[in-house]
Amino acid sequence: DGGITQSPKYLFRKEGQNVTLSCEQNLNHDAMYWYRQDPGQGLRLIYYSQIVNDFQKGDIAEGYSVSREKKESFPLTVTSAQKNPTAFYLCASSKGAGDYGYTFGSGTRLTVV
Amino acid sequence: AQRVTQPEKLLSVFKGAPVELKCNYSYSGSPELFWYVQYSRQRLQLLLRHISRESIKGFTADLNKGETSFHLKKPFAQEEDSAMYYCALSALSGNTPLVFGKGTRLSVIA
Numbered sequence: 001d002g003g004i005t006q007s008p009k010y011l012f013r014k015e016g017q018n019v020t021l022s023c024e025q026n027l028n029h030d031a032m033y034w035y036r037q038d039p040g041q042g043l044r045l046i047y048y049s050q051i052v053n054d055f056q057k058g059d060i061a062e063g064y065s066v067s068r069e070k071k072e073s074f075p076l077t078v079t080s081a082q083k084n085p086t087a088f089y090l091c092a093s094s095k096g097a098g099d100y101g102y103t104f105g106s107g108t109r110l111t112v113v
Numbered sequence: 114a115q116r117v118t119q120p121e122k123l124l125s126v127f128k129g130a131p132v133e134l135k136c137n138y139s140y141s142g143s144p145e146l147f148w149y150v151q152y153s154r155q156r157l158q159l160l161l162r163h164i165s166r167e168s169i170k171g172f173t174a175d176l177n178k179g180e181t182s183f184h185l186k187k188p189f190a191q192e193e194d195s196a197m198y199y200c201a202l203s204a205l206s207g208n209t210p211l212v213f214g215k216g217t218r219l220s221v222i223a
Binding site for chain 1: 119122149156157158159199208210211212213214215216
């Protein structure tokens with residue numbers, strides 16, 4: 001069953017720690033995206049990748065990092081430099097640039113304690 | 114810069130009443146517009162795109178370039194339409210990720 005999987009569903013982090021959110025897809029999609037969803041703010045783009053070993057910053061990339069070593073995987077690291085990391089994080093994928101039938105994951109809720 | 118504005122955070126309508134979710138955009142080039150929907154406890158999913166000119170679940174949306182709008186409409190609301198709706202934009206030429214509005218929560222009252 002094809003799809004996009006985000007893990008974990010809930011994540012708690014102490015201040016000053018880095019955490020990595022997982023995003024895996026088996027749809028053979030070339031492009032992958034990370035969005036942050038906050039109440040009243042909609043979805044804001046953090047990073048995106050259109051091909052393996054390449055990625056670009058989105059609108060709110062500060063305090064985050066990504067890698068794209070495999071087509072199927074696009075992990076997001078929330079670093080200690082991110083000032084307000086508590087949020088809901090959504091990963092998405094699409095066949096490629098110009099294909100806007102995004103498939104979204106179920107999300108990871110990160111809470112800083 | 115691309116921008117999408119959804120002026121209503123919350124819209125409440127009675128079942129059977131018409132629905133219009135507003136979306137305005139700002140973009141100097143040729144836009145491609147979308148509506149995404151998130152039902153309770155479900156993933157965000159594509160509802161419709163303007164280029165397809167289709168009707169999904171009774172919803173339609175027309176791109177009005179003069180008014181830079183892409184309002185989502187349905188003549189008779191159903192309870193199952195209650196959800197969060199996001200308008201999104203990208204360049205028609207492609208190669209740029211979607212820019213989303215802040216969303217409108219639609220509540221259909223029985």
